[in-house]
Amino acid sequence: xxxxxxxxxxxxxxxxxxxxxxxxxxxxxxxxxxxxxxxxxxxxxxxxxxxxxxxxxxxxxxxxxxxxxxxxxxxxxxxxxxxxxxxxxxxxxxxxxxxxxxxxxxxxxxxxxxxxxxxxxxxxxxxxxxxxxxxxxxxxxxxxxxxxxxxxxxxxxxxxxxxxxxxxxxxxxxxxxxxxxxxxxxxxxxxxxxxxxxxxxxxxxxxxxxxxxxxxxxxxxxxxxxxxxxxxxxxxxxxxxxxxxxxxxxxxxxxxxxxxxxxxxxxxxxxxxxxxxxxxxxxxxxxxxxxxxxxxxxxxxxxxxxx
Amino acid sequence: xxxxxxxxxxxxxxxxxxxxxxxxxxxxxxxxxxxxxxxxxxxxxxxxxxxxxxxxxxxxxxxxxxxxxxxxxxxxxxxxxxxxxxxxxxxxxxxxxxxxxxxxxxxxxxxxxxxxxxxxxxxxxxxxxxxxxxxxxxxxxxxxxxxxxxxxxxxxxxxxxxxxxxxxxxxxxxxxxxxxxxxxxxxxxxxxxxxxxxxxxxxxxxxxxxxxxxxxxxxxxxxxxxxxxxxxxxxxxxxxxxxxxxxxxxxxxxxxxxxxxxxxxxxxxxxxxxxxxxxxxxxxxxxxxxxxxxxxxxxxxxxxxxxxxxxxxxxxxxxxxxxxxxxxxxxxxxxxxxxxxxxxxxxxxxxxxxxxxxxxxxxxxxxxxxxxxxxxxxxxxxxxxxxxxxxxxxxxxxxxxxxxxxxxxxxxxxxxxxxxxxxxxxxxxxxxxxxxxxxxxxxxxxxxxxxxxxxxxxxxxxxxxxxxxxxxxxxxxxxxxxxxxxxxxxxxxxxxxxxxxxxxxxxxxxxxxxxxxxxxxxxxxxxxxxxxxxxxxxxxxx
Numbered sequence: 001x002x003x004x005x006x007x008x009x010x011x012x013x014x015x016x017x018x019x020x021x022x023x024x025x026x027x028x029x030x031x032x033x034x035x036x037x038x039x040x041x042x043x044x045x046x047x048x049x050x051x052x053x054x055x056x057x058x059x060x061x062x063x064x065x066x067x068x069x070x071x072x073x074x075x076x077x078x079x080x081x082x083x084x085x086x087x088x089x090x091x092x093x094x095x096x097x098x099x100x101x102x103x104x105x106x107x108x109x110x111x112x113x114x115x116x117x118x119x120x121x122x123x124x125x126x127x128x129x130x131x132x133x134x135x136x137x138x139x140x141x142x143x144x145x146x147x148x149x150x151x152x153x154x155x156x157x158x159x160x161x162x163x164x165x166x167x168x169x170x171x172x173x174x175x176x177x178x179x180x181x182x183x184x185x186x187x188x189x190x191x192x193x194x195x196x197x198x199x200x201x202x203x204x205x206x207x208x209x210x211x212x213x214x215x216x217x218x219x220x221x222x223x224x225x226x227x228x229x230x231x232x233x234x235x236x237x238x239x240x241x242x243x244x245x246x247x248x249x250x251x252x253x254x255x256x257x258x259x260x261x262x263x264x265x266x267x268x269x270x271x272x273x274x275x276x277x278x279x280x281x282x283x284x285x286x287x288x289x290x291x292x293x294x295x296x297x298x299x300x301x302x303x304x305x306x307x
Numbered sequence: 308x309x310x311x312x313x314x315x316x317x318x319x320x321x322x323x324x325x326x327x328x329x330x331x332x333x334x335x336x337x338x339x340x341x342x343x344x345x346x347x348x349x350x351x352x353x354x355x356x357x358x359x360x361x362x363x364x365x366x367x368x369x370x371x372x373x374x375x376x377x378x379x380x381x382x383x384x385x386x387x388x389x390x391x392x393x394x395x396x397x398x399x400x401x402x403x404x405x406x407x408x409x410x411x412x413x414x415x416x417x418x419x420x421x422x423x424x425x426x427x428x429x430x431x432x433x434x435x436x437x438x439x440x441x442x443x444x445x446x447x448x449x450x451x452x453x454x455x456x457x458x459x460x461x462x463x464x465x466x467x468x469x470x471x472x473x474x475x476x477x478x479x480x481x482x483x484x485x486x487x488x489x490x491x492x493x494x495x496x497x498x499x500x501x502x503x504x505x506x507x508x509x510x511x512x513x514x515x516x517x518x519x520x521x522x523x524x525x526x527x528x529x530x531x532x533x534x535x536x537x538x539x540x541x542x543x544x545x546x547x548x549x550x551x552x553x554x555x556x557x558x559x560x561x562x563x564x565x566x567x568x569x570x571x572x573x574x575x576x577x578x579x580x581x582x583x584x585x586x587x588x589x590x591x592x593x594x595x596x597x598x599x600x601x602x603x604x605x606x607x608x609x610x611x612x613x614x615x616x617x618x619x620x621x622x623x624x625x626x627x628x629x630x631x632x633x634x635x636x637x638x639x640x641x642x643x644x645x646x647x648x649x650x651x652x653x654x655x656x657x658x659x660x661x662x663x664x665x666x667x668x669x670x671x672x673x674x675x676x677x678x679x680x681x682x683x684x685x686x687x688x689x690x691x692x693x694x695x696x697x698x699x700x701x702x703x704x705x706x707x708x709x710x711x712x713x714x715x716x717x718x719x720x721x722x723x724x725x726x727x728x729x730x731x732x733x734x735x736x737x738x739x740x741x742x743x744x745x746x747x748x749x750x751x752x753x754x755x756x757x758x759x760x761x762x763x764x765x766x767x768x769x770x771x772x773x774x775x776x777x778x779x780x781x782x783x784x785x786x787x788x789x790x791x792x793x794x795x796x797x798x799x800x801x802x803x804x805x806x807x808x809x810x811x812x813x814x815x816x817x818x819x820x821x822x823x824x825x826x827x828x829x830x831x832x833x834x835x836x837x838x839x840x841x842x843x844x845x846x847x848x849x
Contacts, residue, residue: 038439
């Protein structure tokens, strides 16, 4: 397994450089960011030139990329246009988004898998049909609609939650945004689990376990569920990265100052340092999540070995 | 027991992930409530919060609360009145002697003297400090030495500023400029305490000023808590205990928070909510003119647009735009059709003259078509209006303007919109003269003076004259107006210059923008000043 991990880690290197280079080029083709710093008027040329050289924007793109990557390895992600180091922005934004992501994943795991098990075991019954219809509804409604609707109902009409999350973003305020963020994935997890459970319920080893006279609970949890979780774990694992990067909509609706907000601001202000920095970290998160998922397979199914 | 160890391993990984995020909380500080604190929406300032480096409204809001300069613009009339200035004297409109009032201090106790101003202005003007508002000091003698158009600066101090004694300094301008003292109310001219120069990073993380509020807590990018400064020596003391500014990622969320009773003041009601604002807020909605005018500009660096008959085409295009209908339907009356090149916030004495543009800015289908045809038609047969598509819902009104022009011309392709992805890209295309057609333009005043609406935008080679329009007669009149010692005479000479804009129509005035705000029933006495910033210190909490 050690060799497998090392090979995977080595594979990450070209992916890492490739993605950062792509992002760097994309941000750079959008034009001159300094021109947008002075509002509807022209920046005075001397100040603009000096800012450009301070941010290294007067150098060729390849040179900017090399300098940038060199700095990244010393932990320096550059400075945002408002004078804050990007690492400082990350230090405030990432904990919040990670918290939100964990809440969303928790919802997916707890609600999604339980619903999936229940419906998978009771295929064709009314509860199965109801959940199937419900998940279909959730999947077909865009997140921003669910978000705005819940915000309006729970926040404004009934006053159960505050419509916006405070800057510190404590866990209790993130519950509803987390649910909104999780909603679509949650529906997928339910459906994936249901199908997987329903399929494996007819497998030989389940019949054997039942025939041995094992208690039903043990059959379902130890034998049936454990084997049915592999596709679900894959989905949830890749979802970690998607949730963190895709939180832009949810974060905007509920005023959460996380990664999505910083990325949005960075793109709007064409602040390449912020955008590239945050995306770089997101890429790392995505790669790490994928690695962990692959390693978890062995936990779920001992037959899977890594060489 | 292989399975068990593996399970423990996985559990550890999850535990580490959780610990890293340190399931934080922190006490609940939102909502305002106690001690007469007003909570208000805010946006993340784009630049570091330094007086000479802040050129947008969000940072300007804070500067307005924590700083007072030599002059202050009256929140109601916009007139420049003395604040820290005891006296600003001149005999020739070029050499000014400025006396600072005694008895003012910064909130850290440091006395404000002539040096506090001279040091701050030198800092703001010096090229090495990258201050985006450095051009505010351009009229002071020696600016070209500390801030050359290219190359290195020879010196860091403005030759035109001299300290006479503790409370007095003199300013020599490089040209006559009678209205110059009235520009000193802009935050860029604020005094700065010693700490700003000795501990710059420390000051930036918690700015210290001399205004009615002090900064209690500043979490960059998310919130700022300002508290009333009890020892504030000015007359405009805060009427409330403090202001909590809260950064919103989306002004729709801020508006939702206001309707849920979670926020006291929103100073930018989103366009999509304008339909509901009456029902939601009743009388607690403000819609007053701000010092912003929106226009359509043309490229005079392009031969096709710089023709002797071109003025007729531009006048015709101006007459082809149904301003009344567009401001009513698209902007829900939050814009006022423009009939001159200034803004109503100047007032009649300040130089605003309703209807100065006359019939050239009035919708008239027949006359418009005739003028355009007399002038040789639209260059290239098609008018393309470029705009940035990322913010400000420019697409809607550009399409409406084009629709109006197309109707007049009886041609579906006479006018089209030209979207540009980001604001930065749009601005760089405009400033590098890359656009060959028209583009959306706008001017937000720096200070409520008619000079500010004309000189920086239409004077030959002025910094914001993006279309490179040039007219000798206009330039002469502006110079003449600046040299005038009598203020009323200066204003009327500026208006004479403005009449040349009617004949030449270098840009088409569209409408004046209003500031809009909504507030909760907890607070009263809410108003917007002419920069469309709430007058925070006057807000009363019930």
